[in-house]
Amino acid sequence: MPRTITAYSNPLIKQVRDLRDKRHRREQGLFLAEGLRILTEARETGRVPRYLFFAAASARHPLVEALIHAVEGAGGEAIETTPDILSKLSGKDNPQAVVGVFAAFETGLADLDRRAAPIWLVAERLRDPGNLGTILRTGDAVGAGGLILIGECVDPFSVEAVRASMGALFTVPIVRTEWTPFVDWLRGGAGQLVGLSLQTEHDYRSADYAAPTFLLTGNEAQGLPEAYEAECDLLVKLPMLGKADSLNAAVATAVMAYEVLAHHR
Template structure:
């Protein structure tokens, strides 16, 4: 494999590249740079397997000896990226964690639009409206990966999917799932421009049991905001409003859990 990138060593906190990359923990700098940060050999390997390689790969001596790390280094250099040998202290500075993992990778942020999606490539798509918790976002990406979903569509002012916490929670699914950020007024016309059944998880009236429905591919599973649910108009626009039985005192499920229950019901119907 021909190496076209370069490898260097950085040990100073005052290095301009270190200063620049540590700012990626802030949303405004991520947007300005069009870059985001991911930490850990597992996530970086998931990205490599998905055909996504970092622009910069920082690694400490402890991590560099691992066979997967060596493969990642070779692939990064071959793609024209830069490999930087550094110290655990600088990795901590980049990630914001005291006990940082031995690898921190910097990736270009994808700019995927609704019009870039081919809805027919997968029978399941997840849609979340104003999802605020990065852990929930990461969990939904992992769920989508597990059920073979095409991707996740975020509607409205959702948490930044490329923030460190969301990337970490996705456990690499940020690289295997298509991810689109859009507004409802753009999403609904796009959806109605082709095949697709929109199914809303809804606590209001006019609902049916989620297992009493035969879902049609592609199924778009819509969940609302963690604390407020979704606007009534969104639920009204759905082809189906479904509800999961609540046998205890709680009146609703966590948004990511509800999406997972729904996604597996749709998957199980396909399997059966």
Template sequence: MSARTITSLQNPTVKAVRALHMRKTRDETGLFLAEGLKNVIEGIDTGHPPRVLLHGPDAMSHPMMRKAAQATLAARGEVIEVSHDILAKVSRRENPQAVVGVFRQAFTALDNVQPGPARCVVALHRVRDPGNLGTIVRTADAAGCGAVILVGECCDPHAVEAVRATMGSIFAVPLARAGESEFAAWRAGWTGSVVGTLLSASVDHRAATYAKPALVLMGNEQQGLPPEMAALCDVNVKIPMRGRADSLNLSVATGVMIYAATN
């Protein structure tokens, strides 16, 4: 079912796909990489067929791979058989996945993120770590959140590390981007509660009232919420620390808050 086979590491298509590890190339092309057949199928099932589908010599025997190839070709994408060495080069991993897809990035306008049936929306201010961001997107998907909003200068949700961490949820959760002032203006029309986390807060996250839909606003890994962002919240809460650690990883803390807000 493959339209062609590539065996050269110097092939222009291989170089172009590999270049998507760089944010500059992703920004210029509007494309990104998703590794693994599960992620590719998630993209297809949510209406995002690959633009290019690379697969190893033995992958086509898998029935889901045949589904992926058919969907790619039906959407006028390209299906290419490549060697293990090319997959390793594209993935930058010694043990690469047997399937790699190139997809079009998708963002939703902030104005399209509106209170609806979802019980929670997540906003992240200047998140820096793509692994954390990807894990938060996956958690938001699992909890049925309506969107993840990236506020200010954030890391790229389409970085390979972030996409890996989403485990396919990159295709399921609407992503929006906004500057701080744009977000503040949009937040003024939010009809539910807006809740943030602060180490200095006096309200336990389990004792707070979360009017649905809740907007959970989280700060970045190093500084948390700055005063101007905390001021946008109806209530700021703390997650108690009972051991020697004085804080949680951002993705863990966000997961705690998502499930507190959606209970």
């Protein structure tokens, strides 16, 4: 039986609210995900929240019932609460039907099987959580083996990144590492490192991609450092016909990922 919390001063509510903050996520080893679609996606991949918050009005929804059942079966806790508290947990005026608190998870480079997928995404110093989530979502769509984050990237478990991923956070393995261990690992086996660059004449459309292809995306404002470009096996450029020589980082990654996918098909 779900318990009910109606007081905003309840210590669990405070603890969950704190998960909007990176330091608290790290200390507690937990993160927030919200919305029926994302939580259902999580459940289908075997990830069940430790705490599930829902409002009475949505308790009869079959997908909410399925979530409550899964949470209680996995030893977690389903908690009925007020729309007002739900809205405060999610930080949105228009609260989603459900909020879940999940145990953080992480994949190591050594856990990756590079032969498992023809495309892998690599991003360095990504700053925008929306971009990170969107890149995960694209990774899911193109069947990427995982997203490897290099250096000081935004936290993939931030509320904004989880939201933008639309559940892909649960389906695409994420590795957080640094440039040197990544390159050491990459060069220990097959793998073509491909970077987008303005300093090349290779059009992305006529390039030769070899699986497994590792697509490298640079920081939103600065692009890739020179040393990283030098390490690439292939640098390609996208046509830029406009006034500004730039694309959104998640957009550029997606255009490249779909191009590589078409070559591999």
